[in-house]
Amino acid sequence: MDTIEKILKEILREEFGADVLEEGEVEISVPPELSGEFRADYATNIAMKLSKKLKRNPREIAEVIREKFLEKSKIKVEVAGPGFLNFMLPDEYFIKKIEDFSRNEADFLENISQDEYKDKVVVVEFSDPNPFKVLHIGHLYTSVIGDAMSRMVEFSGGKVHRVNFGGDVGLHVAKTLYALMKNKDSLEEFKGSEEAEVIANILARAYVEGTRAYEESEEAKGEIVKLNKQIYEIAEKKIREGELAEVYFRGREASYRYFDEFYEKIGVKFEKYYPESEVAERGVEEVEKHTPEVYQESEGAIVFKGEEFGLHTRVFMNKEGLPTYETKDVGLLFTKNDDFKFDESVVITGNDIVEYMKVVLKSVEQYAPELVRKTKHITHGMVKLPGAVKMASRKGNFVKAVDVIRSVEERLEDLGLALGAIKYSFLKYRVGGDIEFDIDESVSLNGNSGPYLLYSAVRAKKILAAETDSSKAQSAEPWALSMAEVKVCKKIVEYGEVLGEATREMAPHLLCSYLFELAKEFSRFYESCQVRGSEREKERLKIVLAFQRVMEHGLGVLGINVPEEM
C-alpha cells in the first residue's frame, strides 16, 4: 500500500506537475468486492479528484496513470466505474506479509506497531461510580469502554494512568445517610455486616429512600441539606467521633472496597481514586482566585455565565457556600495535572453531561487554556435493556452491574467467557449514542458476538497444537493462493492499519467490526482449506498462526482474553 502511494505520487508529479499534489493526500482505500475476474485489493479515486482541476475526463486521466503505473511496477492495475483505479497485488506480497506475521512474536509486533501516543503521558478517567450509590450496568459499560481505549493508547506508546472520580461527599451522600439513619433495621444490618456487597446494597436502597424523602418532604429536604454540610466537615477534617462520622466512614470504606472487588472481577485496574472531598479544596481555590474576572456572584451563589460563549450559566459555589460538582471538576483537572503532568487527559462520561462539561471547561479556559486544550471529553450513551423502562439510580429501577455479569456467567458457565461476551457486546457499538444490551444476543454463539470470535481463536490454537503430519512434504510448486486463502491473508494484513485508525478515532467498534470480519474469513478458509495433512500444511499453518496472533492481540486490546478451551 505504501508502495502504491509512492508510485502514484511519482506519476502525478511527472505527468501533471508538482502542484496537483497540493490538494490533499492521495487516498487509497479498500474497495468493495466486485464481481468479475479482477480481484481488487486497493483502489484510489485520485483521477476523479483531478478531473475538475485538469478539466479532463476522469477515465482518461485514470488511463494515463494506469499505463505509467504498469511500467513502474508488477502490481496489476485496472480502471473501473467512473474512473477508479483498482490495484491487484501479486500473491508474493501476501505470502511475504504472512511470513512476517508468523515468524516470531517480535516480528509480529514490529509489523503491527503504532506510535500515535509515543512517549505521551495520558490520564484516562472513567467509570466514576459514586460511593453510597448503586454500581449499575452503566458503570460496567463505561469501565469496559475506558479500559479498551486505555489499552489502545498503551499499545501505541502512551503511558496511561487510569483514574476514577467519585462523589464521597455531596447531596447524594446526605440523602443516603439521612434515610439510613432514619431506618433502624437498615442501620442495624449496616453496622453488623462486613461484606462489602451487602453494605453496598443497603446504601443503594437508602439512597432511593433518601431521594424520595428529599423530593416529597420540605422538612426532610431541610434536614438533608443540613446533613450535607456536616458531612463536608466530617470528610474534610476527618472527624472520627460521633455516630454520623462512624456511619459515613464505614459506608465510604465499604463502597470503595466493593468497587475494588468489582474491578478486579472484570479485569480493569485503576491506579487512583479521586474522591471529591480531596479535589474540592483545589477547585475552590481556583474559583475564588478567578472571581470576579471569570466567575461572578449572583443570587448568593458563585456562577460562570456561559451565555457569552453560546453556553449556559452554571453554579460553582452554592448559596450554602459549598462547592458544586462544577468546582470539583475544576479541582480534579488541576489535581490530575499536578499528579501526572499529562500530555493528554481523557475524560469518559455519559453524554448527558456534555453541555455541563463544556461550561466547566470554558470557564477554566479563561485562565488555564493549555490545560483545557489537552483535555478530551468523550461521551457515551446509556445502556438500554430490551423492553425495559429507563433506568435511574435515584428511582431504584436500575440493573446492578454484578447482576448482569452473574446472569451471563450462569448462561455460559464460565466467568472469563461471560466477560468476553459482555465486553464485546458493549464495544461493538460506536461510542456516543445509547446502546442496547440484549443478554440473549451477547451469549449467542454465532453472529457478531464475543463467543464467535473467541471460538475462532480457540479453533486456530487447536490446529496449531495438533500433531504435524511429517509424511506430507511441502509441495515444490510455487504457491498460488486460492480465493479463500487470499481473503483471509488480506484481512490479516490489514490489522495494523485498522488498529491505527481505531486508536486515532478512539473507536473500539472499528476494531470489533474488523475482528468479526476476520473471524468470518478465517472460518471460510477453515471450511475450504484443509490445514493438517494437506500438501500445503506448512504454508497454511503460517496463515493460521498469523490469524491467531492477530485475533488474540485484537481481543487483548479490547480487554478480552482468549481461553485455551471453551
Add this chain to the structure above:
RNA sequence: GCCCUCGUAGCUCAGUGGAUUAGAGCACUUGUCUUCGGAACAAGGUGUCGUAGGUUCGAAUCCUAUCGAGGGUACCA
C-alpha cells in the same frame, strides 16, 4: 422558547462525499458433515437511508427548512 445529539431492512446496528445491485448480525427457510473442534460453512430478500428542497461529475453522508425521539437549559452530575 433556546442549545446539543440522533432518525438507515421486521429487530439490533455499521457505513458519514465515491462503485451499475446502500451493507452486517438476529429472526425465518433450505442445504453441506463418518471434521484440523458443527459453538462451523453455503444458498435464499426485503429498504421512499424520517420528509422536502439545495450544493456536487457523484449525497445515507455536506447545507437549509420541516417532522419525530432523547438530553441539557442556576445551586444534581
